[in-house]
Amino acid sequence: MADTISIYLVEQVLLVTIPDNITDTEIVDLLENLSERIVGEAARGVVIDIASLEIVDTFVGRVLAQLSSVAGMLGARTYVVGMRPAVAMTLVELDMDLPGCRMALSLTQALRELRRDGLA
Amino acid sequence: MPNSRFAEIFKIVTADRAELLSDWLETQKAAGVRRPDLFSDAELTAQLGQFLDGLTAALADASEEPGGDLRDEEWAPLRDALLDILRERSERGAGLAELMRFVQTLSNPLAARLTEEVADRPELLSGELLKINRLLNTCATYAGTHLLDERDEIIERQRDEMRELSTPVVQLWERVLTIPLIGTLDSARAQEVMENLLNAIVEHRAEVVIIDITGVRVVDTQVGQHLLRTASAVRLMGGEAIISGISPKIAQTMVELGVDVGEVTTRPTIRSALAEAFRKVGFQIVRGEASQRG
The missing domain is CATH 1.10.490 (Globin-like)
Structure with a gap:
């Protein structure tokens, strides 16, 4: 399990940074690890930072949406933060506007919203 | 000679x-x-x-x-x-x-x-x-x-x-941007608008952008789609788009054409859009004492 993506717990929020060179297997592993951590830590919030992703294809897009839904069912609100303009443009071009995901400009904004709603 | x-x-x-x-x-x-x-x-x-x-x-x-x-x-x-x-x-x-x-x-x-x-x-x-x-x-x-x-x-x-003039992104307030659209909005221009807007969001750390279509001559299905796409892209970046300048006529046309704005906030005037934007970013407009007396 050495090369899985690190998940940090800050206050009651799980922080995940997705690296640029992530493979499809790794991101599927993330789905599993993250859901276990949410339950294990009783986290109320998840922030997924995708700022280093230059390409988000339909697969990654779908997994991000799944992450949000799964976390939601486990009682944690998920924010996807730091999407690049080019990625956003490609996704709307593909008609994948991730309807189930909450988006935020930055980690700061996501944390501020989580705190405001008493989840962090 | x-x-x-x-x-x-x-x-x-x-x-x-x-x-x-x-x-x-x-x-x-x-x-x-x-x-x-x-x-x-x-x-x-x-x-x-x-x-x-x-x-x-x-x-x-x-x-x-x-x-x-x-x-x-x-x-x-x-x-x-x-x-x-x-x-x-x-x-x-x-x-x-x-x-x-x-x-x-x-x-x-x-x-x-x-x-x-x-x-x-x-x-x-x-x-x-x-x-x-x-x-x-x-x-x-x-x-x-x-x-x-x-x-x-x-x-x-x-x-x-004209191309340069046509897509200016203006910062209205801290974390609030506006892009006043004028003229026609074809695919090429819609793309340009989106690109400028998204880059400005990163640059200004804007949370709310007001897309003002008061000056857009014709709003048809295609223009409606362009606007909604731009709003979607803004949302993906973590910002929120408000489309302002929707006249009663445009609202009727859009409904007749079946353009579903979904969760995108729309306002008739840029003034009401700005008020909404202030509310979203947590600012309040308070009447000063002098004008209260007046």
Whole structure:
């Protein structure tokens, strides 16, 4: 399990940074690890930072949406933060506007919203 | 000493200059090229004189017929005179056809003079007439091409300027941007709008952007889709889009066309959109004491 993506717990929020060179297997592993951590830590919030992703294809897009839904069912609100303009443009071009995901400009904004709603 | 090729014509434009000028003026009046609304008789006479002077100077040196663009050095005097006249006339608003006919009207008076001049040598006549025609046609074509090139340049420049002007992103307040859209919103422009807007969001860390369509002439299904796509992209970046400037008519059209705005916030005016934006980013507008008393 050495090369899985690190998940940090800050206050009651799980922080995940997705690296640029992530493979499809790794991101599927993330789905599993993250859901276990949410339950294990009783986290109320998840922030997924995708700022280093230059390409988000339909697969990654779908997994991000799944992450949000799964976390939601486990009682944690998920924010996807730091999407690049080019990625956003490609996704709307593909008609994948991730309807189930909450988006935020930055980690700061996501944390501020989580705190405001008493989840962090 | 003029070269023999244009000797006859040169003789006419030098010896009979005054008569030629008044004949030409009459021909122009008769042909309706005169445009007394744009130029006084004195101005017109000056222009005709300038052309004849250029022609005379060029003919004195010319050894060959001019190429299509009058570029040869020996035709420079004629070219310069023509350019001057073109500039003056097109600045006052003379049209393309008029400018070409301006030159061509010289053909008849010149031909008439020539016929008299070589009456005793009829074998020369047709050759000289052809020279006159070719020369004046070259001038007219040159005038036309030059004018079109100039207009193309202007159009090109204006198009560039328009493109730059058309997608300005303005910061209204901390974390609040607006992009006022004016004119038509086709796919190319929608793409540009989106790109500028998303980059500005990163740059200003904006949370709310107001897309104002007050100045968009036509809102149809396609424009509606472009707007909603832009709003989606803004949301993906973590911002929120408010579409403002939705007139009652546009709202009705969009509903009739089945454009579903979904969760995108829409407001009729930029004023109400700004109020909504302030609410979202946590600012309040409070009436100052002075105006409260008033």
